[in-house]
Amino acid sequence: MTLKIGWIGCGVHATQMLLPQLVRHDVEIVALCDIDGNRLQSAGRQFGVQTLTNKAEDLINTPGIDAVGMAVGPDQHLAFGKMALERGLPVFMEKPPSGSAAGARELLAASEKSGKPLLVGFMKRYSAGNKIAANIVRSGQFGSVLGLTGYYMTAPGYFVGNVDYTGFFLHHCVHYMDLVSFLVSPVSKLTARKVEKEPGKVLFHINFDFECGAIGTVAMGTIQSRGAPVERLELMGDHQRIEVDNVIEVRWNRNPPFKVDDPQASLVDGVDSLTWKPNFTAAANEDPKGYHSLLADVIPALQGKQTPAPTIADGVIAMERLETLRRELDL
Template sequence: MSESTNGGTNGGTNGRRLRIGVIGLGIGRMHIEGWRQHPQVEVVAIADADPVRLAAVGDQFGIPGRHTSAEAMLAAESLDVVSVCTPNKFHKDLTLAALAAGCHVLCEKPMAMNADEGREMLAAAERASRRLMINFSYRFSAQSRALKAQVDGGVFGEFYFGRTVWHRRRGMPGFGGWFGTKALAGGGPLIDLGVHRLDLALWLMGYPKPTWVMGATYDPIARELADKAGKTFDVEDLATAFIRFENGATLALEASWAANIAEAELMETRLLGTKAGLLQKNLHEGYTFDAHLYTELNGAPFDLHLHQAATPAPSAMHDYADAILGDRPHPAPGEEGLIVMELLDAIYESARTGAPVKL
């Protein structure tokens, strides 16, 4: 890819304020809040097919441009950046439309339904000389950034093994809705939850090049519940994978919406390095996290605990705006989103065939 999708002279705004449009007002509300953190950004337009939600969100944030379709928004508004916050099935087409309208795009994870769609999105960004960023939100916390700073400072040496997990005891989002429908979501907890923990581990590891994947998927709990309730459910409720990289490192990945475990919610990323190891884990089965570093000092084992930052980290949207305004490379570029998508495709293919998949 040229610099046009991840920085370079085509990405700048010559000092202008960025005008933002948001498509989809479920997770899109969080995008609006994230964009509003930046003093040189204004969310001027929103689009959602639900007129009640459109009015409520527009009133809540005082957004003037309100449209019941993305097409209407793109035709009527002059926008610099568009957030795509819809079900996965629509990520590709809406990204292509926004790029064709001259906008940079921040697309929710996963990037697309599959890697072929992701490649099409990257090619379109290249042609349009516009940026494409994926909202891998778990790398943007203050804690994750602090861990990455230690990685980049050489504290851990070389990572050679990791395990990254997101399990729920019973936590199927919108049971019977689009999350459990393969035609709309592309998959189950692997593509919904696992994608976050996978990106976080890969980002901390420096995005090593994967060479092969072995995966498996299961649906015994959710399938029975769906059948009893008469709900649509044709994706997995648990997925697991083992990934090997060109540098010899390996990573185990696990994700579930339904598993017979003690915790209501378990999120954990553990990486082992030649100098030290790290663990990031959620606290009290919730959405706050603890982080630890394990090493040896002067012949004795030492455990270090990361204290929480005094102030929260900037949002992904804030970082994206800064990169565009400063004409600098942006975080979480589409190229990394594509690597994640290729891995997800390989895991599902391996689960289907029962054999490893080479990349």
């Protein structure tokens, strides 16, 4: 059955990343909301929606909608999410689910009270390379993950005129507060240290201890250009290693023999390295970032089915870790 969705927030991210992937699934966008009239009208034309409003409450009360989606600010996620849940509607929202861990806990309580799911847009779990890495680990062929290393950067232009790292933490760092456990296990301890070249230009290293016994280090900061790849992950096992570059290139290093002096040297299945990267020359509407795959789990979850889609319970964990990180860094 086609899911009828009312959507709040028609900014660039929603209209260029989320909604185009949403409508590839069996959904109908029946109402849109944005406080900017021009953006609202443009989104209405783009997605063929006639019911348009600048009030979130009016959208949530639109007759006939089955669920509410939103991509707005953290405070609006909290207010509108609670409003929709109180009306008995399931919700999908972009991260972060609130501006604070306390707000995320409020949303979790509202979801539990209403009996309706609240799904959160942690699409890094679904980014092509990360998904492949997780599936290799879960296959049993990799063995135990012993270590995780990586980096995830953005640029200082994010803070022009306002050196406040709040947005960086809420919209950027929160991804890895969720992703590390998806790839390894729950975090038992988090510590961090930083260097700040000047206001707005910060680099910090986060150390993770995992409940499974693994350790991890992730470098994050605002000192790299967004015009270059700014993301890399590595999972270390016993004589195996998975490397994910730029979310779209994967190398699974296993335990190959030395080949230089072997006249019978070849490539042997089961021991030699495997690599993958997407074919961008193909005329296919693939989404390596992960939004389409995320929504493939979100939509049936909004209809009451059990799926692996990230929930507000995951959002609470990520937000609590994020606040621990900020305390560690005093930022």
